[in-house]
Amino acid sequence: MKRKWVRRSIRLAVFLVILAGAGFGLRQFRQTRAEAALPLATAKKGDFLVLVRSRGELIARRSEQLSAPLDATDLQIVWLAPAGGPVKKDEVVIKFDPSRMQQDLKEKNAALDQAQAALDQAVADSRISGDQDSLDLSTAQYAMEKARLEAAKQAIMSKIQGEESDIDFGLTEEKLKVQQAANVTHEKSGESKIASLKRARDTAKAQVEFTEHQLSLMELKSPLDGVINYMNNYSQGWANAQPFKVGDHAVSGGILAEIPDLSTLQMESKVDETDRGRIAVGNKVLVHVDAFPEKVMPAALVSITPLTEESFTEWPPTRSFRAYAQIESPDQRLRPGMNSGADIVQMKIPDAVSIPAKALFTKAGQPVVYVKKADRYVMQKVQVRAKNPDEVAVDGLAAGSMVTLTEPVPDGAASDKADKKAAANK
Numbered sequence: 001m002k003r004k005w006v007r008r009s010i011r012l013a014v015f016l017v018i019l020a021g022a023g024f025g026l027r028q029f030r031q032t033r034a035e036a037a038l039p040l041a042t043a044k045k046g047d048f049l050v051l052v053r054s055r056g057e058l059i060a061r062r063s064e065q066l067s068a069p070l071d072a073t074d075l076q077i078v079w080l081a082p083a084g085g086p087v088k089k090d091e092v093v094i095k096f097d098p099s100r101m102q103q104d105l106k107e108k109n110a111a112l113d114q115a116q117a118a119l120d121q122a123v124a125d126s127r128i129s130g131d132q133d134s135l136d137l138s139t140a141q142y143a144m145e146k147a148r149l150e151a152a153k154q155a156i157m158s159k160i161q162g163e164e165s166d167i168d169f170g171l172t173e174e175k176l177k178v179q180q181a182a183n184v185t186h187e188k189s190g191e192s193k194i195a196s197l198k199r200a201r202d203t204a205k206a207q208v209e210f211t212e213h214q215l216s217l218m219e220l221k222s223p224l225d226g227v228i229n230y231m232n233n234y235s236q237g238w239a240n241a242q243p244f245k246v247g248d249h250a251v252s253g254g255i256l257a258e259i260p261d262l263s264t265l266q267m268e269s270k271v272d273e274t275d276r277g278r279i280a281v282g283n284k285v286l287v288h289v290d291a292f293p294e295k296v297m298p299a300a301l302v303s304i305t306p307l308t309e310e311s312f313t314e315w316p317p318t319r320s321f322r323a324y325a326q327i328e329s330p331d332q333r334l335r336p337g338m339n340s341g342a343d344i345v346q347m348k349i350p351d352a353v354s355i356p357a358k359a360l361f362t363k364a365g366q367p368v369v370y371v372k373k374a375d376r377y378v379m380q381k382v383q384v385r386a387k388n389p390d391e392v393a394v395d396g397l398a399a400g401s402m403v404t405l406t407e408p409v410p411d412g413a414a415s416d417k418a419d420k421k422a423a424a425n426k
Contacts, residue, residue, distance in 0.1 A: 038404045041356045045399035048352035050386045051286075052278050052344040054323065056269030060260030060336045064224055066094065068250040069211075070218035074100060075250040083230050083243065084335060087222040087259065094220040094256060101215040108211050112204035119197040126194060133387065154183060197302070226259040227335060265330040267299055269342040270320040272321060280304075284345040285325040289338050292331070299325035301344060349386060352393040359403040361385070361391050369394070372402040 068075050079095040086091055222228070230243040235251075244256055267287045271279065285299040301323060308319040325342060327334075360382075361368050367384050370377040382394040397403075 006064045038377070038406055038408060040402045041359055041405055043353050043355050043394075043399055043401040045351060045353050047384060048349040048354050048391070048393040049286075049343075049388070050270065050346040051388045052346055052351065053389050054271050054275075054342045054344065055268035056267060056322075056340060056342060057306050058334060058336050058338045058340055059266055059268045059324075060226075060262070061264040061266055062256050063226070063260040063336075064222075065255050065258040066109055066220050066222075066259065068252055068254045068256055069214070070253050072096070072101075072214045072217050072252060075252065077244060077246055077248050077250060080230070080246055081228050084227055086227050086262075086332065087226060089222055089224050091222050092219045093228050093259075095220050096218040096250070098147050098215055098218040101211060101218060105208065105215060107203065107209045108208045111200070112208050115197065115201040115204040116337050119194065119201050122193050122197050123288060126191075160336060220256070222259055224259060224261055225263075228259050229336075230257045231255050252276040260336045262330055262332070262334065264329050265303070265334055265336070267325040267327060267340055267342050269325070269340075270309075270311075271304070271322050271323045271344075273319050273321070276304075276321050277383070278346045279323065279344050286343040287325065288341040288343070289326060289331075289334065290340060291338055292333065295331065297327050297329070297331065299327045299342075302326045330388065347386075349393055352385060353395070353397050353399050354391045354393045355397070355403055357387070357390055357392050358405045360394070361407050367394070369397060369401075371397075372404065377404060377408045 074097075076097040077094065078097050081087055081093040083090075231246075232241040233244045234241045234249050235249070237347045244250070250256055252366070267285065279301065281301050281304060283301040285301055287299050288296040289295065290296070305322040308321055311318050311320065323342070325344075355369065359369055361370070363379065366381055368381050369377050371380050380397065382396040383394040385395055387393075
């Protein structure tokens with residue numbers, strides 16, 4: 001009986017040793033696996049930029065609008081340059097249907113040709129009439145001179161013949177006067193007719209020129225280099241407004257498109273009241289456009305609004321300043337209205353050691369990091385020099401150190417946590 005009890009005690013002791021070893025091994029496995037899975041980052045040394053982060057959108061400080069011509073009617077769009085595409089100065093961007101204007105121009109040209117022909121005929125008739133009047137006047141002058149010579153023979157003629165000669169001279173003189181008056185009348189009448197026909201010709205010419213001007217307005221050209229954005233067409237009501245497209249009719253004088261100058265692109269951002277004192281005109285800015293996250297565009301802060309603007313898009317309402325940064329070399333893919341972020345450089349700290357903001361922790365009110373050394377993590381106190389939304393500049397840490405981005409689990413904490421979770425589930 002005693003021997004049997006001893007064997008049972010030995011078996012129980014061996015079982016307890018095996019169980020303790022398995023528990024210890026499991027704990028070590030959990031801790032090792034947890035530590036091996038911790039994300040790491042390298043402390044880097046270099047210029048640390050103290051940033052003020054803001055959000056906003058791209059705007060163009062200069063833009064030109066294209067309007068439908070005032071001197072034209074029945075304007076139907078038959079061609080448009082691709083919306084949002086780049087355009088060059090003097091490049092055609094909008095075409096209207098020119099068929100009606102072309103027909104009007106043919107009719108006006110025909111009327112002008114007819115008026116010119118009538119004027120040419122009147123000038124020719126006036127010249128012929130003038131030549132005939134000159135001939136008739138010469139004939140009348142010759143007849144009068146001949147009658148004067150006959151009347152001068154009175155001394156050698158009989159009295160009756162002399163009186164007849166005087167009468168003939170008087171008649172020829174009257175005929176000459178009548179001819180001279182007729183010539184003046186013919187000349188004035190011809191001049192009046194020609195003047196009237198010239199006015200008709202000039203009117204027809206003006207109508208042709210006006211129609212040609214209207215026809216030239218059937219094509220709208222870009223006044224500058226930029227991109228073209230079409231405005232909404234409200235002819236079907238505000239609820240159904242859409243950008244102008246081929247087939248739409250335009251109202252004379254209505255705004256059809258806007259062409260912003262890409263060389264004047266600026267980043268308009270909202271700066272919180274608490275950050276206003278940290279920035280100033282002239283600060284460098286790093287612009288991040290949401291559409292091109294891989295590209296960072298350098299800019300410079302050119303202006304800040306003197307007063308705040310209140311926004312009610314969130315509660316409680318917020319107040320912010322508007323800051324404008326001029327992009328140094330705008331990418332040709334940029335367009336006004338693109339959502340963007342701006343990192344305003346407040347200052348630069350040279351030769352600073354920086355780590356991700358997630359790698360900084362607090363223990364007993366002191367900032368610390370966890371440095372990987374061999375197969376374990378060692379807590380190390382640091383001093384914070386400056387902070388950014390993503391990075392922190394610290395003292396007391398060597399460049400190249402590997403730090404954790406999550407806080408390591410203390411010995412036994414992982415298993416205790418698992419046991420508590422199991423107990424809670426029960």
